[in-house]
Amino acid sequence: MSAVMDRVSSLKNTELFRALEDGDLEKLSTKLRERVYPPNTAIVREGASGDAMFIIKNGQVEVKKREQNLGVDLTIATLGMGACFGEMALLTGKPRSATVIAIAATELFVLEKKDFDSLLLEHPSISISINKIVAERIEEMNTQKTMGVVSMQTLRLDPDFITVIPEPIAVKYKMLATSYGNGSLTLAMVNPQDILALDEARKLIKAKFTKSMAIDQVIVTDDDFKQFMEGEYKTITKPLVEEKPEVNLDDFLDSMDHIQSDIMKDVEFDDGQEDDSGITDLAREAEGAPIIRLTNNIIAMALKKGASDIHIEPMERGLRVRYRIDGVLREEMMLPKKVQLPLISRVKIISKLDITERRLPQDGRITIKLGSKSVDFRVSTVPTKFGEKICTRILDKTNTTMGLDKLISHVPVLDLVRDMIKKPYGIIYVTGPTGSGKSTTLYSCLAEINDIGVNISTVEDPVEYDLEGVNQVQVNSDIGLDFARVLRAFLRQDPDIILVGETRDTETAKIAVEAALTGHLVFTTLHANDAPSTFMRLTEMGIEPFLISTSVIGIVAQRLVRRICGKCKESYTPDPMILKYLGLSEDTILHKGKGCDVCSGTGYKGRVGVYEVLMINEELRHLIAEGADTLAIRDAAVRSGMKALKEYCLILLTEGLTTVDEVLRTVAVQN
Numbered sequence: 001m002s003a004v005m006d007r008v009s010s011l012k013n014t015e016l017f018r019a020l021e022d023g024d025l026e027k028l029s030t031k032l033r034e035r036v037y038p039p040n041t042a043i044v045r046e047g048a049s050g051d052a053m054f055i056i057k058n059g060q061v062e063v064k065k066r067e068q069n070l071g072v073d074l075t076i077a078t079l080g081m082g083a084c085f086g087e088m089a090l091l092t093g094k095p096r097s098a099t100v101i102a103i104a105a106t107e108l109f110v111l112e113k114k115d116f117d118s119l120l121l122e123h124p125s126i127s128i129s130i131n132k133i134v135a136e137r138i139e140e141m142n143t144q145k146t147m148g149v150v151s152m153q154t155l156r157l158d159p160d161f162i163t164v165i166p167e168p169i170a171v172k173y174k175m176l177a178t179s180y181g182n183g184s185l186t187l188a189m190v191n192p193q194d195i196l197a198l199d200e201a202r203k204l205i206k207a208k209f210t211k212s213m214a215i216d217q218v219i220v221t222d223d224d225f226k227q228f229m230e231g232e233y234k235t236i237t238k239p240l241v242e243e244k245p246e247v248n249l250d251d252f253l254d255s256m257d258h259i260q261s262d263i264m265k266d267v268e269f270d271d272g273q274e275d276d277s278g279i280t281d282l283a284r285e286a287e288g289a290p291i292i293r294l295t296n297n298i299i300a301m302a303l304k305k306g307a308s309d310i311h312i313e314p315m316e317r318g319l320r321v322r323y324r325i326d327g328v329l330r331e332e333m334m335l336p337k338k339v340q341l342p343l344i345s346r347v348k349i350i351s352k353l354d355i356t357e358r359r360l361p362q363d364g365r366i367t368i369k370l371g372s373k374s375v376d377f378r379v380s381t382v383p384t385k386f387g388e389k390i391c392t393r394i395l396d397k398t399n400t401t402m403g404l405d406k407l408i409s410h411v412p413v414l415d416l417v418r419d420m421i422k423k424p425y426g427i428i429y430v431t432g433p434t435g436s437g438k439s440t441t442l443y444s445c446l447a448e449i450n451d452i453g454v455n456i457s458t459v460e461d462p463v464e465y466d467l468e469g470v471n472q473v474q475v476n477s478d479i480g481l482d483f484a485r486v487l488r489a490f491l492r493q494d495p496d497i498i499l500v501g502e503t504r505d506t507e508t509a510k511i512a513v514e515a516a517l518t519g520h521l522v523f524t525t526l527h528a529n530d531a532p533s534t535f536m537r538l539t540e541m542g543i544e545p546f547l548i549s550t551s552v553i554g555i556v557a558q559r560l561v562r563r564i565c566g567k568c569k570e571s572y573t574p575d576p577m578i579l580k581y582l583g584l585s586e587d588t589i590l591h592k593g594k595g596c597d598v599c600s601g602t603g604y605k606g607r608v609g610v611y612e613v614l615m616i617n618e619e620l621r622h623l624i625a626e627g628a629d630t631l632a633i634r635d636a637a638v639r640s641g642m643k644a645l646k647e648y649c650l651i652l653l654t655e656g657l658t659t660v661d662e663v664l665r666t667v668a669v670q671n
């Protein structure tokens with residue numbers, strides 16, 4: 001079980017499978033084989049036939065391509081955790097187009113061609129991701145400067161960078177960092193194939209600048225290099241003997257304190273109701289304790305930036321901190337390796353986890369009070385090759401009243417949903433992948449119908465928001481308190497409205513239907529790609545088509561896309577091909593954000609929902625009872641006015657709320 005969860009959590013970090021739901025990831029993970037490659041071993045070779053693709057679980061690889069004219073291997077890309085390779089050969093059926101070498105100890109997932117093929121068929125969203133990856137690869141190769149032999153005399157020599165590689169190492173490996181520009185560090189090498197040398201250079205760059213840099217290799221001849229080292233090198237480096245001291249943790253934290261926002265002053269850790277000693281005085285504790293300050297800074301920054309998740313990930317030579325903001329993961333900082341253990345222990349202590357247990361996954365919670373506001377953090381740990389990885393989900397309980405009208409920007413669809421939630425009994429299913437905002441929609445629905453005259457009960461895992469006057473129950477699988485059990489207990493408590501956080505199993509699905517048929521209004525979420533396919537999913541879970549058809553009120557399928565930043569939004573005339581592909585008229589004007597200080601240069605700020613709402617009618621009821629296939633149900637739903645996810649996206653595009661990239665990233669556009 002934990003092996004499967006481990007794989008699922010690894011797969012979640014991969015761009016390619018981001019659109020897949022947990023259930024699909026679990027299925028996929030059973031098809032993967034795992035392999036470990038020691039450093040400096042070839043994983044695939046250019047020209048060999050390809051019958052599998054690879055996903056990097058841990059480690060780092062270099063993708064190399066033979067340059068025929070020069071007779072050397074050019075490094076096309078360096079890939080790390082979450083990246084994939086080898087898919088080209090599967091797509092084209094041609095021999096491998098590049099050699100891939102593990103440059104650190106690397107753990108891989110292997111996906112066979114037959115499983116890859118069926119994955120593409122089952123999940124159109126993966127085809128879109130593949131297209132993106134392939135397009136990016138081609139672009140990388142095109143922009144890759146053809147490496148040629150240059151003379152040391154023609155290279156720009158920047159004394160600040162020449163000292164990055166100290167003389168003994170420069171001489172040993174015959175390489176020299178010469179300058180920095182256009183986002184990469186120029187590295188002159190006699191032998192660009194020397195992987196150990198490159199590895200060494202990377203280590204030194206990271207030590208000096210506390211982060212990785214792209215490397216632009218140029219080739220110099222052996223004689224030229226020797227001559228340079230004995231002559232000009234000495235004059236350049238002489239006056240610069242004093243090395244910058246190693247980055248000191250205290251200095252680092254002091255510099256971070258500048259960015260620390262005022263909100264941290266109000267932060268208190270809430271130990272929970274069971275502990276009467278109450279709130280720890282964090283401000284006092286923090287005095288002179290660098291790790292506590294660092295932990296607080298990481299949390300404070302995440303809150304300030306509106307992140308939904310914090311990932312603290314041990315890497316081979318550092319500790320990476322990433323934030324998920326508006327659905328996208330971004331690296332926030334790379335910390336020195338020595339911080340890893342104390343920082344992770346600190347997070348575990350405040351989440352009430354066992355700090356002595358480092359081999360098994362653990363789950364815990366922290367509640368932080370920001371003045372009157374209370375924020376819950378759900379913390380989980382997974383042991384990885386380089387240490388325990390921590391993922392912290394931020395549950396902002398004050399976000400409840402987002403409001404249906406803010407989520408659903410298109411009024412006819414909003415009205416339809418409002419009609420559905422006014423029905424006295426039946427089930428409303430909200431579907432979509434993880435992180436698609438299902439809970440926000442459910443809570444906004446409940447907030448609209450929450451009234452003193454109705455009894456609302458919810459069973460959730462986790463309880464994400466606090467709802468005034470609602471009986472909320474947290475699932476606790478450790479003591480056997482699962483969805484089904486709570487649901488059965490609810491039915492004895494005379495509820496009017498029931499929210500089931502997630503329909504995960506047949507038993508829960510059956511009791512929910514039973515509740516709906518005995519006069520309750522039931523809200524729940526389900527993993528299904530779109531509204532029409534929800535019925536098939538329920539049938540597969542073992543619910544009789546007849547019972548589905550009589551209990552369901554409607555389905556709300558949804559996604560979230562990033563909203564264009566209001567400050568730097570600008571219009572542009574799109575490529576006619578794009579418009580044609582999307583099915584928009586030739587004269588459509590679209591928008592994008594060019595990036596500014598408000599949106600940290602991303603061009604996006606906040607998110608907006610994409611909805612596909614299917615409300616049941618007589619025709620659909622018949623089709624479902626007869627067990628009609630998804631296609632027939634979709635046709636009938638569209639005939640009765642259902643707007644598909646794609647159409648809803650086009651509305652958001654023409655209204656200037658989101659971009660083409662976002663639409664392609666989140667919704668597969670067919671036809």
Ligand SMILES: [Zn+2]
Nearest residue numbers: 565568596599
């Ligand atoms: Zn902006």
